[in-house]
Amino acid sequence: VCAEAGDMPGSCQALNNVGNISMVRHQYEEALKAYNESLKLSRKSGGKSDEAIALNNVGNVHEAKRDFENAFACYNASLSIYREIQERVGEATELGNIGILRCRTESYKESIGSLSQAIGILEEIRKTAPGEMKIDYLSSVLEFYQWLTKAYARSGNAAEALDTKECSSARYLAEKLAAKKNGAELAPVSSADFRAAMDSDTAVLCFANASFDRMELFAATKEGTAGFEIGTSAFIEKIYARFGATIDEDDKTRAYYGYFSMHQDVTAVSVNREDANKVKFEKIINYYRNLLLDPYTRTRSADGNSDFEVISKELFTLLVSPAQNIFKGKKRILIIPDGVLSIIPFETLRDGDGRYLVESHDVSYSQSLTVLSLLSAREYGTRKHELLAVGAPAYERHEAAPENTHGEGFPNEAQIRTALDARTSLRDAYDALGKGEWGELAGAKDEIASLRSTFTGAATLTGSDACESRIKELSAKGELSSYRVLHFATHGIVIPGYPDLSAIILSQFKQEKNGEDGYLTMREIRDLTFGCDVAILSACETGLGKFSGGEGVIGLTQSLLLAGANGSAVSLWSVNDAATKGFMSGLYANAKKGTNFRDGLSEMKRAFIKSGDRATPYFWAPFVYYGK
Numbered sequence: 201v202c203a204e205a206g207d208m209p210g211s212c213q214a215l216n217n218v219g220n221i222s223m224v225r226h227q228y229e230e231a232l233k234a235y236n237e238s239l240k241l242s243r244k245s246g247g248k249s250d251e252a253i254a255l256n257n258v259g260n261v262h263e264a265k266r267d268f269e270n271a272f273a274c275y276n277a278s279l280s281i282y283r284e285i286q287e288r289v290g291e292a293t294e295l296g297n298i299g300i301l302r303c304r305t306e307s308y309k310e311s312i313g314s315l316s317q318a319i320g321i322l323e324e325i326r327k328t329a330p331g332e333m334k335i336d337y338l339s340s341v342l343e344f345y346q347w348l349t350k351a352y353a354r355s356g357n358a359a360e361a362l363d364t365k366e367c368s369s370a371r372y373l374a375e376k377l378a379a380k381k382n383g384a385e386l387a388p389v390s391s392a393d394f395r396a397a398m399d400s401d402t403a404v405l406c407f408a409n410a411s412f413d414r415m416e417l418f419a420a421t422k423e424g425t426a427g428f429e430i431g432t433s434a435f436i437e438k439i440y441a442r443f444g445a446t447i448d449e450d451d452k453t454r455a456y457y458g459y460f461s462m463h464q465d466v467t468a469v470s471v472n473r474e475d476a477n478k479v480k481f482e483k484i485i486n487y488y489r490n491l492l493l494d495p496y497t498r499t500r501s502a503d504g505n506s507d508f509e510v511i512s513k514e515l516f517t518l519l520v521s522p523a524q525n526i527f528k529g530k531k532r533i534l535i536i537p538d539g540v541l542s543i544i545p546f547e548t549l550r551d552g553d554g555r556y557l558v559e560s561h562d563v564s565y566s567q568s569l570t571v572l573s574l575l576s577a578r579e580y581g582t583r584k585h586e587l588l589a590v591g592a593p594a595y596e597r598h599e600a601a602p603e604n605t606h607g608e609g610f611p612n613e614a615q616i617r618t619a620l621d622a623r624t625s626l627r628d629a630y631d632a633l634g635k636g637e638w639g640e641l642a643g644a645k646d647e648i649a650s651l652r653s654t655f656t657g658a659a660t661l662t663g664s665d666a667c668e669s670r671i672k673e674l675s676a677k678g679e680l681s682s683y684r685v686l687h688f689a690t691h692g693i694v695i696p697g698y699p700d701l702s703a704i705i706l707s708q709f710k711q712e713k714n715g716e717d718g719y720l721t722m723r724e725i726r727d728l729t730f731g732c733d734v735a736i737l738s739a740c741e742t743g744l745g746k747f748s749g750g751e752g753v754i755g756l757t758q759s760l761l762l763a764g765a766n767g768s769a770v771s772l773w774s775v776n777d778a779a780t781k782g783f784m785s786g787l788y789a790n791a792k793k794g795t796n797f798r799d800g801l802s803e804m805k806r807a808f809i810k811s812g813d814r815a816t817p818y819f820w821a822p823f824v825y826y827g828k
Contacts, residue, residue: 358425
């Protein structure tokens with residue numbers, strides 16, 4: 201159609217699209233044919249931008265075919281054009297492509313130079329991006345940060361590699377925290393400064409490039425920083441040789457893979473080995489997580505070891521063993537996960553003797569070193585009250601939502617954001633997603649009662665008082681910030697496809713009261729004002745969310761920290777009421793004796809491991825601690 205109309209730019213775009221489809225299918229000769237035709241047309245029409253795009257695409261094909269010499273030539277030619285027409289994003293793209301290729305060909309010094317230039321251009325452009333569009337710009341530069349991290353690591357500079365990783369980790373969250381503190385522009389903390397402030401009993405394990413065939417692990421202590429490159433191919437081959445059929449057929453794995461994947465499922469197209477391994481690694485991690493959800497039964501192989509026991513030990517060998525000599529003798533391990541590793545509790549990984557990591561170390565988490573540094577610097581002084589416990593809300597069955605007035609395709613993300621901006625009810629959106637009815641939490645009443653008995657004078661909101669309007673009223677009056685600890689024993693919901701709908705579920709009334717739908721969403725939580733050392737959500741799956749490149753998992757945890765909590769304890773899956781009550785009662789009893797909540801969480805896990813009837817990870821592993 202474009203050719204018949206004499207639309208050369210349109211023809212170039214159409215040919216590029218054809219080439220892109222062939223690239224996804226790894227049909228490189230077909231892709232090269234389409235891109236070269238686009239290049240020919242662009243030169244004929246004199247469209248410099250179209251010519252640069254076509255050259256870039258031809259370079260991509262040569263790189264995929266490992267014809268690096270021709271790939272370099274194409275990227276450099278495209279770079280010259282972008283500089284000629286002063287197209288800064290294109291210039292950055294080509295500098296980044298050249299930097300990545302330099303790293304792949306082991307020219308690390310040149311790689312570092314090109315990638316640093318690319319990142320500098322895109323970071324300058326990002327400064328002018330409005331609001332949450334900064335996340336989109338960060339996603340565009342993330343790949344360059346990842347390869348720059350790898351280039352520094354492979355050149356033997358672990359500290360600089362960790363600093364580079366830090367520049368892209370949870371940046372949007374860190375920028376929001378910095379702005380709330382003093383409105384200043386964020387300056388990511390250096391690993392040297394962070395180590396200087398560390399205590400001698402702590403080790404940091406920071407992961408990078410978990411989606412690569414070879415990821416990075418950085419181990420930092422007061423004494424120094426070490427880096428390790430971890431290849432996953434042998435691990436994947438070993439696990440798939442033994443459990444592959446089960447992993448691929450397991451219904452639960454398929455369900456969770458849809459939620460917690462950074463990559464498309466590429467089974468429908470021709471794939472190369474590296475792409476296939478990315479998907480297989482994610483499936484293994486999701487399968488392992490699903491094994492943790494089973495309180496008792498384990499699929500056993502001929503040698504008597506369960507799937508869980510085998511994979512747990514293999515993951516320990518892969519992810520933890522390389523740094524064992526670094527953190528040996530340390531009391532605490534701070535984990536900074538990357539990508540799909542965010543959905544598993546490292547406490548459950550077992551060493552060669554069958555001991556869980558948490559049996560020898562207190563384990564906690566952070567989105568980044570910078571985020572933890574900002575939280576550590578945030579001091580509230582003495583609070584007027586010790587604890588506010590909100591739980592066992594009233595969940596009345598409500599009337600069906602009225603006829604859709606939001607437009608075709610409801611709910612979609614744009615419509616949800618419009619409703620959130622207008623602060624209108626979203627009950628019909630939850631109804632449409634099958635998340636509109638909630639049952640009573642009988643165990644939550646006992647949980648709240650136990651907390652009240654542990655902390656004399658603790659304030660509680662239960663039943664119909666455990667509602668949105670009451671929480672927002674306390675925040676508006678400045679009373680919510682007067683509690684040292686906030687505890688929510690309610691339902692919780694995480695919707696990765698619509699992250700803005702992730703919420704703490706408070707009282708639901710047949711007819712909405714005070715204009716509130718009963719869903720305290722991520723955005724509404726961020727708008728509250730806390731002043732607490734820790735916010736604890738004993739609700740199910742409140743530690744999950746949507747993957748977003750360098751931001752990691754975007755969910756309720758970030759919202760709690762932005763509201764003012766210095767730490768948060770959240771859950772990775774749902775546990776029965778009796779176990780949750782027992783865990784939380786023990787946690788608060790230890791806190792009453794002076795143990796901080798971060799270390800207290802690990803103490804309770806060890807107590808459960810020794811308990812016998814609740815020793816499996818299902819009962820104790822879902823609760824993880826992020827923050828100060």
